[in-house]
Amino acid sequence: MLNIKEGLQIVGLGHYTPKHVVTNDDLAKLVDTNDEWITTRTGIKRRHFMEEGETNRSLAKRAAEMAIADAGISVDEIGCLILATVHPDTMTPSVACMLQKELGIPEYTPCFDINAACSGFMYGVSIARGMLLQSDKPYALVIGSETLSKVMDMTDRSTCILFGDGAGAAIVKLSDDHAYYKVLGSRGNDQCLTIPNSGDKRYVSMNGGDVFKFAVSTVPRTVEELIEMSGHAAEEIDWYVCHQANKRIIENVAKRIGVSLDRFYMNLEEYGNTSSASIPIALSEMNQKGLLKEGMKIIAVGFGGGLTWGGAYLEF
Numbered sequence: 001m002l003n004i005k006e007g008l009q010i011v012g013l014g015h016y017t018p019k020h021v022v023t024n025d026d027l028a029k030l031v032d033t034n035d036e037w038i039t040t041r042t043g044i045k046r047r048h049f050m051e052e053g054e055t056n057r058s059l060a061k062r063a064a065e066m067a068i069a070d071a072g073i074s075v076d077e078i079g080c081l082i083l084a085t086v087h088p089d090t091m092t093p094s095v096a097c098m099l100q101k102e103l104g105i106p107e108y109t110p111c112f113d114i115n116a117a118c119s120g121f122m123y124g125v126s127i128a129r130g131m132l133l134q135s136d137k138p139y140a141l142v143i144g145s146e147t148l149s150k151v152m153d154m155t156d157r158s159t160c161i162l163f164g165d166g167a168g169a170a171i172v173k174l175s176d177d178h179a180y181y182k183v184l185g186s187r188g189n190d191q192c193l194t195i196p197n198s199g200d201k202r203y204v205s206m207n208g209g210d211v212f213k214f215a216v217s218t219v220p221r222t223v224e225e226l227i228e229m230s231g232h233a234a235e236e237i238d239w240y241v242c243h244q245a246n247k248r249i250i251e252n253v254a255k256r257i258g259v260s261l262d263r264f265y266m267n268l269e270e271y272g273n274t275s276s277a278s279i280p281i282a283l284s285e286m287n288q289k290g291l292l293k294e295g296m297k298i299i300a301v302g303f304g305g306g307l308t309w310g311g312a313y314l315e316f
């Protein structure tokens with residue numbers, strides 16, 4: 001029997017970041033930079049890099065197991081697994097397929113990777129909703145998992161200070177009692193942020209200034225669109241969770257929306273930019289800290305390479 005419910009609820013959250021912590025001072029030994037520049041220009045103090053033996057799949061698995069346990073569900077109840085990443089372990093098989101086997105999710109479950117760069121998790125949640133509308137299973141597992149340290153040019157000070165590794169996961173279900181509004185967009189652009197998969201330089205390359213300008217115009221607009229769709233006022237939203245790329249971008253959004261910066265959850269100081277993993281890691285941390293209470297209204301917005309952007313209004 002198909003579901004006809006309209007909204008979406010997050011019922012479980014999990015995250016995992018590698019134990020190996022790289023500080024700004026550590027990076028200052030590799031490139032011409034310093035803690036003061038990185039802190040004032042980005043807000044980042046530390047990031048976590050994978051250790052020997054860790055893979056995109058192993059990070060994602062830890063996050064997924066935590067989300068499944070948090071939701072208190074059985075893997076037999078999962079109707080799809082969507083994993084967002086810009087750097088899968090292999091182009092095929094997908095990380096999602098291999099994770100299906102490791103987690104024991106039954107066959108006849110669609111499992112696949114998507115790439116919408118740093119907006120990937122928000123795209124994944126929207127796709128999951130569409131999949132659940134066609135599923136006889138109640139839950140979807142949506143993961144953002146990134147191993148960016150593997151595609152970092154550690155001689156390029158303009159990028160190597162920004163990114164980190166990690167994974168975040170959510171279990172979502174359809175719900176008539178939890179409103180869900182989304183905004184997704186993309187604009188073909190191969191100049192701002194790229195990771196080639198051929199040639200000698202398979203590293204992240206970014207025009208930071210252009211991405212910054214894109215972010216400070218697109219993110220506030222997306223937030224405003226979601227506020228309008230929700231029918232609430234900006235100050236009625238309990239939490240804003242933006243992609244954790246740069247503290248100055250988040251400050252800019254808060255100012256534009258006219259909401260106190262306290263409502264914007266930030267953990268980029270600890271993890272740097274973990275691309276598609278940053279929003280689910282933030283949500284899971286908030287959940288762990290008891291910051292997410294039943295009935296709370298949340299707006300989450302991602303943005304990044306593509307260029308892409310994706311946001312949602314969610315009720316906890």
Ligand code: UT7
Nearest residue numbers: 032033034037041118157158161208209211212245246304
């Ligand atoms: O998840 C994908 C989304 N990505 C983003 O959101 C990134 C958005 N962009 C940004 O966050 C910022 O543009 C950056 C943090 C990447 C750069 O900050 P900025 O204020 O735009 O600096 P800039 O690129 O304009 O560089 C200013 C100066 C330059 O030196 P000159 O030309 O003025 O002499 C850079 O060479 O800072 C220099 N610089 C650095 N200095 C010390 C660039 N990187 C560094 C560094 N340490 N790590």
